[in-house]
Amino acid sequence: MNAARLWTIARLELLQRVRTVSWYVLLGVFALLLVGVTALAYLAYGGWGQSGPGIYSVVVCVTLLLVLLVSPTLSGNSINGDRDAATLAPVQVTLVTTGEILLGKFIAGWITGLAFAAVAAPFLVIATFAGGVDPLTVVVSLVVLVVETGVVAAIGVALSGLLARPLFSVATTYLVVAALTVGTPLGFGLIGAAVASEGTSITRSYETGPDGAPLCQDGVRFCGDTPDSFVCGEWQTGTYRVPRFDYVWWLLSANPFVILGDATPTRFTEYGYPDDLFGSLKLSVRSAQLPPSLEQRWDDCAPGVHLDSTQPTPREIIDETVPSWFVGLAVQVLLAGLLLWGAWARTRTPARSLPPGTRIA
Amino acid sequence: MTLPGIVVTGVRRSFGHVHAVRDVSLEARAGAVTGLVGPNGSGKTTLMLMLASLLAPDAGTIRIGGVDPLAEPAAARALLGWMPDALGAWPTLTARETLVMTGRLYGLDAEAARAGAARLLDEVGLGTLSDAPARVLSRGQKQRLGLARALVHDPRVLLLDEPASGLDPQARIDLRVLLRRLAAEGRTILISSHILSELEEVVDEAVFLVDGTTVSSERVAAAATRLRTWRIRLADRDATAAALPVAQTLGLDAALVPIDRRDLLVSFASDDDAASALAALVGAGLPVAEFAAATGLLEHTFLDLRGERS
Numbered sequence: 125m126n127a128a129r130l131w132t133i134a135r136l137e138l139l140q141r142v143r144t145v146s147w148y149v150l151l152g153v154f155a156l157l158l159v160g161v162t163a164l165a166y167l168a169y170g171g172w173g174q175s176g177p178g179i180y181s182v183v184v185c186v187t188l189l190l191v192l193l194v195s196p197t198l199s200g201n202s203i204n205g206d207r208d209a210a211t212l213a214p215v216q217v218t219l220v221t222t223g224e225i226l227l228g229k230f231i232a233g234w235i236t237g238l239a240f241a242a243v244a245a246p247f248l249v250i251a252t253f254a255g256g257v258d259p260l261t262v263v264v265s266l267v268v269l270v271v272e273t274g275v276v277a278a279i280g281v282a283l284s285g286l287l288a289r290p291l292f293s294v295a296t297t298y299l300v301v302a303a304l305t306v307g308t309p310l311g312f313g314l315i316g317a318a319v320a321s322e323g324t325s326i327t328r329s330y331e332t333g334p335d336g337a338p339l340c341q342d343g344v345r346f347c348g349d350t351p352d353s354f355v356c357g358e359w360q361t362g363t364y365r366v367p368r369f370d371y372v373w374w375l376l377s378a379n380p381f382v383i384l385g386d387a388t389p390t391r392f393t394e395y396g397y398p399d400d401l402f403g404s405l406k407l408s409v410r411s412a413q414l415p416p417s418l419e420q421r422w423d424d425c426a427p428g429v430h431l432d433s434t435q436p437t438p439r440e441i442i443d444e445t446v447p448s449w450f451v452g453l454a455v456q457v458l459l460a461g462l463l464l465w466g467a468w469a470r471t472r473t474p475a476r477s478l479p480p481g482t483r484i485a
Numbered sequence: 486m487t488l489p490g491i492v493v494t495g496v497r498r499s500f501g502h503v504h505a506v507r508d509v510s511l512e513a514r515a516g517a518v519t520g521l522v523g524p525n526g527s528g529k530t531t532l533m534l535m536l537a538s539l540l541a542p543d544a545g546t547i548r549i550g551g552v553d554p555l556a557e558p559a560a561a562r563a564l565l566g567w568m569p570d571a572l573g574a575w576p577t578l579t580a581r582e583t584l585v586m587t588g589r590l591y592g593l594d595a596e597a598a599r600a601g602a603a604r605l606l607d608e609v610g611l612g613t614l615s616d617a618p619a620r621v622l623s624r625g626q627k628q629r630l631g632l633a634r635a636l637v638h639d640p641r642v643l644l645l646d647e648p649a650s651g652l653d654p655q656a657r658i659d660l661r662v663l664l665r666r667l668a669a670e671g672r673t674i675l676i677s678s679h680i681l682s683e684l685e686e687v688v689d690e691a692v693f694l695v696d697g698t699t700v701s702s703e704r705v706a707a708a709a710t711r712l713r714t715w716r717i718r719l720a721d722r723d724a725t726a727a728a729l730p731v732a733q734t735l736g737l738d739a740a741l742v743p744i745d746r747r748d749l750l751v752s753f754a755s756d757d758d759a760a761s762a763l764a765a766l767v768g769a770g771l772p773v774a775e776f777a778a779a780t781g782l783l784e785h786t787f788l789d790l791r792g793e794r795s
Contacts, residue, residue: 132589143577210573217567218590474541
């Protein structure tokens, strides 16, 4: 690895990008979108205490979404596109190593993705004007955003080295990103529902008279306000399906948004709920870790007795369950690393075997 | 000191069922321009790619200035400059930036890369277009940029794939002069081209490639000595009128001497035969205005070898 050569490769990519008009159009559209999102977030979170954390988290999530949507196009054809344009081989005959080519293109792709985060920066600052934004939240969420941008760029560059056709590798990069963002909740929902357990419900109701009012013991005419004196029916047992999301919650851990939410420290409002979108995301994902209760009991004759009065609060749920963001992030980094390694083996020169249908120059 | 230049022994390379290069052995001297001649699909570009350290041969050995590009690609790349037949230029970069970037990729420091780029742009005649983006360059100008790019790191060995295609006549002459100078500096130059008359003027030696195999020097020699056609034109009469006196002098049947526009076409087995025929014509008092081989030696050999194959 030679830093000067590595940077030259990255600079080559970046120089060509900043000289295309479409690139600026894309950034402009992105900025316009953020104007809209920030305005709507102000309206949505305004009026409920401090709205800063909410607005801030929405802008970060939308930035992540747009980076995930745009990055595959920017990095997904960097190697096979160069091969098609006959600009790869002239680089390969220089002293640049295959590792430097891959890494340089990856760095360029990463910086390109970060340009979108840079466009989002003013909006993040505006969000903090609303007050109450935790500096730690800012730091952690931005670090996750930066790392996620890098992961997508690495996957795009790697697939462009592994697959011969630019169109195909861009599409495959989109599929991988979609598998992580949409595929994980889909798998979570479907598998969780498929491996459902059988829950039992045990209920008893009171007998009713002809007028629909509860029948009372000892022939009393009216006892609507004293359930103790109802005439009670038989206990009835039924079964129902309980999805076991606690078995598959880990599937969600590779989701970029879940990583973002799960990694960011959560603060709670005065009502005990998370004060931003990250926290809400974290709460719903963590709740899935809790095993569902497989027995429900209801007694009309003694309402309130079986009501679970000890529902855990959001804070308790988050404190009792395990964080998973580092596992998900590790899986993503491992995937990107493996793909890059494969691309390296495929792009290495002198080439022994070529991907079918390609020529080297 | 004579560096080995390029030495190739028994190289073979196939892509699936296509045997692009079957058996190539050649040697290119340092200080000389060696031409690589062969029909389309004869394996020239595949061979060039192997020499350029981009493609590994299935069998055989390659030495670039004594270095095996398979074992030590970096050392071989430092020695060789490669100009591909497919012109790939970064479309939005200027000619100067292209050369500076390439220099940096060869490990030159920023200052050396800039100075080298300026010198090379002048050398290949792109001085006035230094700051034009590559996408506005014409094909010939891109070709010159490609040549400059191959020279960025002052390579000892040059591999040029079709360098003259798209060049105007003046640029071809410039290229010829440049190549002769580079060779005179002791570099090894291997150049492939379809334009045999072009090649003829610049190469010292030629290697013939047919069906992925180098043609042995004996076969080349045999092909070169077969009948070759000369053009003859007399100053004072047209071809039809000239046929009879020329045929009589050379002892041919005038009706069988082909006429091509203003010239008569007469075949001779060797240069000696041609020389004595010229002496006879001049001796007979005929005003010979033109007496020249109709095809270059390379072209003659090439066509002959191809004829043998079919």
